[in-house]
Amino acid sequence: SYLVEPGPGELETYLAANKKNYRQSSRLAIEQIYLGEKPDPEKAGQLLTALNSDEDTDQSTLGERTFLPGRLGLSTSEAVDGIFGKGFFEQLSKLPPARWSGPVTSSFGVHLVRIIDRSPGRAPALSEIRDVVRRDWSEAKARDVRENDYVQRRSRFIIEIERDDDSAPMKTP
Numbered sequence: 001s002y003l004v005e006p007g008p009g010e011l012e013t014y015l016a017a018n019k020k021n022y023r024q025s026s027r028l029a030i031e032q033i034y035l036g037e038k039p040d041p042e043k044a045g046q047l048l049t050a051l052n053s054d055e056d057t058d059q060s061t062l063g064e065r066t067f068l069p070g071r072l073g074l075s076t077s078e079a080v081d082g083i084f085g086k087g088f089f090e091q092l093s094k095l096p097p098a099r100w101s102g103p104v105t106s107s108f109g110v111h112l113v114r115i116i117d118r119s120p121g122r123a124p125a126l127s128e129i130r131d132v133v134r135r136d137w138s139e140a141k142a143r144d145v146r147e148n149d150y151v152q153r154r155s156r157f158i159i160e161i162e163r164d165d166d167s168a169p170m171k172t173p
Contacts, residue, residue, distance in 0.1 A: 006134065006137055006138075006141075010137065011126060011130065011133050011134060011137055012126060014133060014136070014137045014140070015126050015129075015133050018136070019123055021136075022123065022124060022129055022132070022133070023121060023122070023123050024121060024122055024123075024124060025076040025077060025078075025121050026076070026077065026093065026118075026119065026120050026121040027074040027075055027076055027118070027119040028072075028074065028075060028080065028089065028092055028093065028115060028117070028118055028119075029071075029072060029073050029074045029075070029115070029116040029117035029118075030071070030072050030080075030092060030113055030114065030115055030116060031059065031070060031071050031072075031113070031114045031116060032068070032069075032070060032071075032072075032104075032111045032112065032113045032114075033047075033051075033059055033062050033063035033070070033111060033112045033113075034063045034064050034066040034068055034108065034109065034110075034111055035047075035063050035064065035102075035103065035109065035110045035111060035112065036063075036064045036109050036110065037108070037109040037110070038109070038110070039103070039109075039110050041103075044102065044103050044110065044112065047062060047063075047112060048100055048101075048102060048112055051100040051112065051114075052099055052100050063112070066108070068083065068084065068108065069083065071116075074117055074119055076089075077089035077090070077093075080092065084106040084107060084108065084111075085106045085107025085108065086107070088104070088106045088107075091104050091105070092104065092113060092115065095113060095115050096115070097115045097116075097117075097118060098114065098115065098116075099114060099115075100112050100113070100114045101113055101114070101115075
């Protein structure tokens with residue numbers, strides 16, 4: 001029969017054994033201005049200084065037009081790299097918060113970027129994800145019970161394979 005409720009400590013043990021499945025990735029929220037494939041470094045430096053000295057600068061009028069988002073909410077490295085190209089998130093993770101920084105290079109070209117928000121990766125406590133861990137534990141336990149049941153049932157049978165050439169049947173345990 002399948003176990004319905006985990007015993008004392010079973011969810012904690014299951015979570016500890018499978019913690020990589022529940023780890024929450026680092027996330028960043030950014031604003032970016034696309035400067036093009038090969039912008040003038042002096043002009044990029046002037047723009048960076050202007051952005052950091054005047055908070056009222058309208059960013060939408062700066063940089064080149066692009067289909068890339070000017071603002072991105074809290075996003076994982078997979079999401080950010082999926083938009084801007086492999087390694088972009090790693091570059092961003094080294095930038096200071098709340099200041100325009102750059103130039104930062106993506107698959108598309110060069111950007112000025114500001115980190116708006118940052119959420120470090122972490123392993124959530126069981127109390128935060130108890131329902132998910134309990135569901136996963138139940139599925140794993142049911143799978144184990146089914147597999148053990150199959151092994152026990154199979155051990156009670158002898159399989160005979162008869163050949164067409166009238167020789168003695170082969171037996172397998």
